Amino acid sequence: MHNLFSEGESRIVRPPSTALVIFGASGDLTHRKLLPALYNLYCDDYLPVNFLIIGASRTRLSDQDFRDSARESVASYSRRELDSEKWAGFSKNMYYQPTDASKESDISELGKRIEALCQGCHRDFNYLYYLATAPRFFAPISANLKKAGLVEDPEQGMRRTSLIVEKPFGHDLESARELNAKLRQNFAESQIFRIDHYLGKETVQNILVFRFANGIFEPLWNNKYVDHIQISFAESIGVGSRASYFDRTGILRDVVQNHLFQILSLLCIEPPISLSDPDSIRDEKVKVLRSVRRLNKEEVAARVVRAQYDKGYINGEPVPGYLQEDGINSGSRAETYVAMRIEVDNWRWSGVPIYIRAGKRLPRRITEITVFFKRPPGMLFRGRQVYDLDYNVLAIQVQPEEGISLRISAKPPGPRLRVEPVIMNFTYGSSFGVPSPEAYERLLLDAMKGDATLFTRDDEIEEAWGILTPVLEVWKQDDAIPLYRYQAGSWGPLEADALLTASGHAWRKL
Template structure:
């Protein structure tokens, strides 16, 4: 019977705290943060002693802010809307107008929080969510520190959540970390990656380490290679000016894909303690071979989409026609890498990573392809349909796990075909509405940093892709656009595997036959 995921029946409410959102009138707050709080509230995972303070430049009072959020939450949670839940959350929403680069705003914020502590019983525990551009992180943390809002006492805590990008290269990532550490201890900084809020990502550790039949196979003796795909069917939409300075490599691989690689490749931690897990992920990234400039030419692929037709028949324009994008842009909207590791478990096992915009489907998955079994006993049998065994971890959509293996096709002849066993989260645990931020916000309130990035993890990710950035900057692409919107990317991405005698797993969309 399906079980509600976000529920105080199995999980205690968070401790008393006030959540201060910088950029409270922005898109992230409207679409993700307040809806996530709504879902937590509906599951009774927020304490009665909880409050939100939204801070932005717009002039409005608490009532206007509550009305704005009511409209946005109702739009974004859809059928999960519950008037009683909203009434409970709405009563805890406060708003403050201010200039986030002016110290006077922070002095006023201190006074406002003191009043909320007294009124709401939030105990001086503050979670600052910086839903603002990274260029403002330094000013905000410095000014919070200047008025004492980052100073922790024995009985209270102060934590800061920041959103990616955590730099644009290794040097800027190091500079950002130094700037944050001027005011905050590392254990106060929570670098959020919403991919880690997805159940299937968290389940990678559980699936590997709680099932006795899996871990003995999770090594170079049994695994042929690993594929990580993060495909987006959307274009750059309103992010053109930002995306044209970033590209697919910077935007996705150091942040999302390498963290997935870390969970897949890590050794068993001593416990699920946040420091133990993060240490093991860092060891994996340490073991990844950064590509040499020569290897970049053969083991890295970039692409940019041209006009095309999506599977639903929609005709879409080329990337270069997007608002805010240079009409002669050399920015990649697709990136693929072949990476290897220098450690005992994974020596000789390639990890293929790909991500891109305007691909055939919105789809994220991990594929573990096992080595082929010897066919000597089947030498007289029809094995034309005998494919390698695969384990597929579906991150989104349709979260779940699929195992493909060989079985006898019924009939008088010995014929072997591939069959699938499929587990779908929604079938067993219910399809609880979520934005991907609920678990992460809840964990931060509880001081659990397991699913957040450590400074070392951020820097190691940039170290891995730095040589690719350098070569691609020195040698601008001359063949852009090199794939049509609505396809799976440039042909060279397929060659990345074909040259090794392998293929990307065929991902079928709902409109395609399996």
């Protein structure tokens, strides 16, 4: 079977021997995402020759119980069908250790189990800890790992020990700084891998290649030629089983601070010194976030729209409003939709509006980045029944289908001079003949290699929160800032459209 990673990647040496410890191993993330991703890496011959997967959580399970539940999860959620022979080879490296990670004694027992499983050669194994837990456990687990002697100095240790941390990473700037400080008490910054699965998506990674490997686009990637940019994140689902979490969080924290700001930083980045140096890329991403204009109270009211969905219809089926969802506070003011206009105040992007929108219970699931290039002068076509020339539009679709399209103007067949838009399309499936690997596959592989390029650094996290915390504070302090309503199945409140019409723009139809 053709490997689902690129041919160049397939020639890279496998990661060194790794013991992957998953805290929260009985949870949803582990079973829906991590275990299927690891199984696919095994089937593609990307896992280390010597690897261990050790599940750790408070649930009392045996090794075989863990393997059995993992098999069910892989059969349900893997992008490929479960192969019994492959599964046998994969699952023999899976183990489970009941662990209350808040107890130092349990972490010590976990360390002994890891050493025993490594058959006395544990110094030859790198240790990779994945915190698939609630954020309140991040600091205690990291501290207990350190106390148990399971964290080595990256400059002097005989093996690499690394920590993968899931979102949410803080809920505002102060909490993010506090969490960063607590983690750095036990792990060096170079050992901390803050994961955002959007950076594992092929189309997001392709932004840099698309810009810097194509001479026709990078010269146009600036305020001389770009009219405006839109970044849209739409979901047709409601809050579902995440009701309690989402009601405390809202969509600005849940999606914009991480996924969409990561897209923004890659889209607007300056050329890094090297694409093979993680900090070279992350340095430039931080510069973009630092250049984003912070909003004062008046600007929050004028440039940010928040809303909640009311009852409506999705795909012809009735759905309840947000306040009628199970587990939602009847007086909740958590936003399920947000639209905002931001500006990157640097030499390249000054004067280019960037519109971001994210919402639940919209008509369809889609994430798209859209670059609108400035219209050309139209005087050549006067008197020829050609009126306003349309924008050239570059659309990068992140999900559900990964691909890129370019809208240009062309003359249709016939004796008259007319101008009509035409679309040039590229999709991963049709161009390469295979579906893209899941995002977690690439990220887990990179973490095993110690490559932090696609992971978020501490200053990135803090800069992103620095942009949004003033917005959150204004919402909290000023009840006069409206929380608009929109019908489920619509594209959001009319007030979000007004953000764009004031500048002569309109949301792209998705």
